Amino acid sequence: MSVILSIPVLSFITVLQSAVVSRLPLNRGTADLMLVVIVAITLQKSVKTAWQWSIVGGLLIDFFSGLPFGLFTTSYLITTGIAFHLRERIWRFSFLMQLLVVLSGTIIIHGLSMLVLFLQGSSFQFSTVLQVITLPSIILNFMLSLPVFLIIQDIVQQLNPPE
Amino acid sequence: MNIRFPKSIRILALSLVAIGILALALSGVFTSLSRLVVSPLTSLQTWVSQQYQGVEIFLSASQDIREIRQQNTELEAENARMQAQIVELQQQLVEYKILSALLEFARANPEHKYIGASVIGRDPSPFLNYIIINRGSDDGLRRGMPVVTQNGLAGRIIQVTASGARVSLITDPVTRINVRIEPSRSAAVLTGSITGDITLEQIPQAADVNPGNLILTSGLGGNYPANIIIGQVTSIKSRENDIFQSASVQSVTDFDDLNIVLVIINFDPIDISPLLPNAETP
Numbered sequence: 001m002s003v004i005l006s007i008p009v010l011s012f013i014t015v016l017q018s019a020v021v022s023r024l025p026l027n028r029g030t031a032d033l034m035l036v037v038i039v040a041i042t043l044q045k046s047v048k049t050a051w052q053w054s055i056v057g058g059l060l061i062d063f064f065s066g067l068p069f070g071l072f073t074t075s076y077l078i079t080t081g082i083a084f085h086l087r088e089r090i091w092r093f094s095f096l097m098q099l100l101v102v103l104s105g106t107i108i109i110h111g112l113s114m115l116v117l118f119l120q121g122s123s124f125q126f127s128t129v130l131q132v133i134t135l136p137s138i139i140l141n142f143m144l145s146l147p148v149f150l151i152i153q154d155i156v157q158q159l160n161p162p163e
Numbered sequence: 164m165n166i167r168f169p170k171s172i173r174i175l176a177l178s179l180v181a182i183g184i185l186a187l188a189l190s191g192v193f194t195s196l197s198r199l200v201v202s203p204l205t206s207l208q209t210w211v212s213q214q215y216q217g218v219e220i221f222l223s224a225s226q227d228i229r230e231i232r233q234q235n236t237e238l239e240a241e242n243a244r245m246q247a248q249i250v251e252l253q254q255q256l257v258e259y260k261i262l263s264a265l266l267e268f269a270r271a272n273p274e275h276k277y278i279g280a281s282v283i284g285r286d287p288s289p290f291l292n293y294i295i296i297n298r299g300s301d302d303g304l305r306r307g308m309p310v311v312t313q314n315g316l317a318g319r320i321i322q323v324t325a326s327g328a329r330v331s332l333i334t335d336p337v338t339r340i341n342v343r344i345e346p347s348r349s350a351a352v353l354t355g356s357i358t359g360d361i362t363l364e365q366i367p368q369a370a371d372v373n374p375g376n377l378i379l380t381s382g383l384g385g386n387y388p389a390n391i392i393i394g395q396v397t398s399i400k401s402r403e404n405d406i407f408q409s410a411s412v413q414s415v416t417d418f419d420d421l422n423i424v425l426v427i428i429n430f431d432p433i434d435i436s437p438l439l440p441n442a443e444t445p
Contacts, residue, residue: 018284018295025419028358030289064284066291066321066329113290117357122336124357132358133289 003052010053013037014060029136032106034061036144038076039101040152042083043094046160054080071112079105098149102141110134261423264313269425275388276429277311278302282421283327290357292335294318294421299326307386307432310424314415315392316340316380317424319432328426332418333393334359341383342393347371350381353393353412363396366408372399378412385433 017033024030034057042050058073065072083101090097114129168176187193262279269277278298286293298304300323310317310330318332333340338355342363349370351363366372376396382389394414401408 014287015284017287022285022287022289025289028289030287032287034287061287064295065287066293066331067286067288072287109288110290113288114357117290117336120337122357124336129357137289 003049003056006049006053006056010034010037010057010060013057014064017061018064024140026136026140028132029134029138029140031137031140031144032109033144033148034058034072035076035079035105035109036102036141036148037152039079039083039098039105040145040149041156042080043087043097043101043149044153044156045087046156050080050084051077067113068116071116072109075105075109075112078108094153095146095149098145099142102145103138106134106138106141110137258423261313265423265425268311268313272391275427277425278304278428280328280424280426282424286329290336292318292332292355292359292418293321294330294332294424296328296330296424296426297326298426299324299328301325303428304328304426309387309391309427309430311391311427312416312421312424314417315394316387317416317418317421319386320426330424333414333416334361334418340387340393341381342378343381343389344370344372344396345377345379347376350383351378351410353378359418361394361412361414363410363412364407366399366410368401368406368408370408372396372408372410374398387432388427388430 013034021033022030038050038054038057041047041053047053054076055073058076061072061076062069079101082104083097086097086101110129110133114124114126117124265277265279269275280296280298282294283297284295286295296310304320304323306320306323308320310319316333318330318335318338320328321331322329331338332355333353334355336355336357338353338361340353342351342353343349344351344363344366347370349366349372351366351370353361353363355361363372363378374396378393378396380387380389380391380393392415394412394416397411397413399408399410
């Protein structure tokens with residue numbers, strides 16, 4: 001998958017995330033479409049440019065978000081690393097890997113966000129945030145995972161047909 | 164032996180025979196014979212006729228079905244167009260109601276100048292309560308301008324681009340707004356939170372605050388104009404040993420359903436940071 005292709009595709013995902021997905025909360029949690037897409041791309045074995053897609057996606061979300069610049073890029077890179085690690089070791093059950101990596105990614109992003117907000121002086125109860133934001137976000141990310149994974153798998157197979 | 168009668172006699176004889184047969188037929192002698200012959204023919208004719216009618220109906224019906232299907236397709240297309248029109252009109256009606264309410268708000272607060280803006284997005288992070296609006300510096304917007312809805316205060320602009328702006332809602336965790344509680348006129352500080360709840364802090368212990376009291380901006384600090392309604396007190400937390408009381412607030416603005424907002428463009432926020440005690444002094 002070309003890196004150049006990542007810019008229009010992930011720009012569209014960013015707009016979709018801000019204009020639609022973020023407006024559909026479950027309790028106070030929202031899905032992270034960019035995370036789900038990046039994980040689905042990384043788990044495709046024929047994709048060699050997952051790191052680049054991860055950086056482009058992270059930068060685009062960082063431009064849109066009010067959180068400190070680089071938080072999403074860092075989180076997506078760590079998540080991509082986890083996905084690569086699992087991809088090299090586990091050859092089957094890709095969709096279960098998708099769920100596992102999305103869960104890890106959500107925890108990483110939310111953990112870093114809470115850390116940054118805590119350092120900025122916001123006070124909050126960890127258990128409340130977990131219950132009101134993080135758990136609903138994980139559920140929404142899981143719900144998005146299956147359709148996104150199947151779509152990405154299909155697109156990657158169309159672009160890189162097996163020899 | 165061959166006897167040949169004259170032609171006139173033969174005609175006469177045939178006529179008499181014919182008249183005789185007619186007379187016998189009229190008298191009903193041939194009825195049973197006629198039934199015997201005609202009955203199977205009638206049955207046959209009925210069967211042939213039914214088959215013909217069946218074929219005729221089939222041929223004409225196929226033509227009708229084609230026409231009905233065509234009409235059905237046209238009606239379905241028309242129905243889809245009408246449904247789309249209804250949705251569009253309902254959307255316009257909702258927008259009209261919001262705009263009417265915003266206009267009413269602007270008329271009720273004529274001291275300010277406003278620019279209307281549509282909400283086009285939200286922050287991708289669920290931890291921040293920001294919205295993105297479709298007006299920017301090209302429309303005269305600047306950082307710090309307050310944003311209101313028809314019900315009351317929504318937030319303020321914290322970042323501006325040429326064609327858009329990011330608005331920090333009053334529910335955002337970094338929010339600190341100096342407010343006044345009515346009718347006691349007590350001063351307090353309104354803060355947001357990660358979970359979107361807003362609370363009042365630093366309410367003096369002596370202040371008489373009750374559920375249902377109104378919260379308005381006080382104008383202190385220079386970040387917001389005074390007297391913009393924010394919400395109502397829902398519950399109070401007060402302990403004897405604490406210096407201040409705190410209270411939960413129900414905002415008058417529904418932040419989950421923000422579509423159109425007004426930006427107050429004739430308010431210049433005052434930067435008082437150089438006056439704060441921890442500011443560097445020469």
